[in-house]
Amino acid sequence: MKKYICALSLTIFLLSCNSQNFKPADGPHSSEPPASQPASAPPVTVDKSTAGMITGTVSFQGAAPKLPPLDMTQDPGCPSSPQTSDAVVVKNGKLANVFVYIKDGLPQGSFSPSPEPAVLDQKGCRYVPHVLGLMVGQPLKVLNDDNAEHNVHPMPRENSEWNESQMPHGQPITKTFHKSEMMMPVQCNQHPWMKMYVNVIPNPYFAVSADNGTFEIKDLPPGEYTLAAVHEKFGEQTMKIKVGAKQAAQANFSFTAR
Numbered sequence: 001m002k003k004y005i006c007a008l009s010l011t012i013f014l015l016s017c018n019s020q021n022f023k024p025a026d027g028p029h030s031s032e033p034p035a036s037q038p039a040s041a042p043p044v045t046v047d048k049s050t051a052g053m054i055t056g057t058v059s060f061q062g063a064a065p066k067l068p069p070l071d072m073t074q075d076p077g078c079p080s081s082p083q084t085s086d087a088v089v090v091k092n093g094k095l096a097n098v099f100v101y102i103k104d105g106l107p108q109g110s111f112s113p114s115p116e117p118a119v120l121d122q123k124g125c126r127y128v129p130h131v132l133g134l135m136v137g138q139p140l141k142v143l144n145d146d147n148a149e150h151n152v153h154p155m156p157r158e159n160s161e162w163n164e165s166q167m168p169h170g171q172p173i174t175k176t177f178h179k180s181e182m183m184m185p186v187q188c189n190q191h192p193w194m195k196m197y198v199n200v201i202p203n204p205y206f207a208v209s210a211d212n213g214t215f216e217i218k219d220l221p222p223g224e225y226t227l228a229a230v231h232e233k234f235g236e237q238t239m240k241i242k243v244g245a246k247q248a249a250q251a252n253f254s255f256t257a258r
Helices: 002-018
Strands: 052-061 099-104 118-123 126-128 131-135 139-142 150-154 164-166 173-176 181-188 191-201 206-208 214-220 223-231 235-243 248-250 253-256
Touching: 052 235, 099 131, 099 191, 099 214, 118 131, 118 191, 126 191, 131 206, 150 191, 206 214, 235 248, 235 253
Parallel strands: 052 248, 052 253, 118 139, 131 191
Antiparallel strands: 052 214, 099 206, 099 223, 118 126, 139 173, 150 164, 150 181, 181 191, 223 235
């Protein structure tokens, strides 16, 4: 009986330790988004005359993984030559397509979503951008600039799933996500290489690292925050950062191959 209790205690301990790990590649959903505020929460008012900002760069240490080229020749409306993957984009030691956001520390209350839609396009039979952020309740507008028909299929864990075809240069598809969710995969059922990630959070304080690894988060109220950076292959990192009034705080992340 004592052996059974010890084995059970060890199992519970191991599970509790592993439950905090971010699962890259096959499980990017596991990164927890900032908590959504109830609809009745008072609106947050930010004094932009005292607001600060965070700027930074995401680096990559070591040799970047070599991913196989994308073969799009199954569809004559897509490029006929091999294409590079967007899953890992490293240039001069800088990592693109990292979603950077305020994970904790913002004032209590609700932030009004932008009425302007976040735009997801389809160009060259790939999603552009590869990583996108928008607020809970903000419209998502999906375009198709290709000569190929596409099938837009988000695969959420928290939000409602939908799956719609879009003709070449067809009418935009406009949708809204009503719950916070990190790294939601969006695929095209007609082109298996097409995949991107949508991040839905309840505030406007996020950015995606550019090709040169840089990012910028503006109009932050002065305070102390937990800043997070998440990549589809390399997981999530966090750091504590203090933003002073009218100051630009510096935050740099560095990822390595797993």
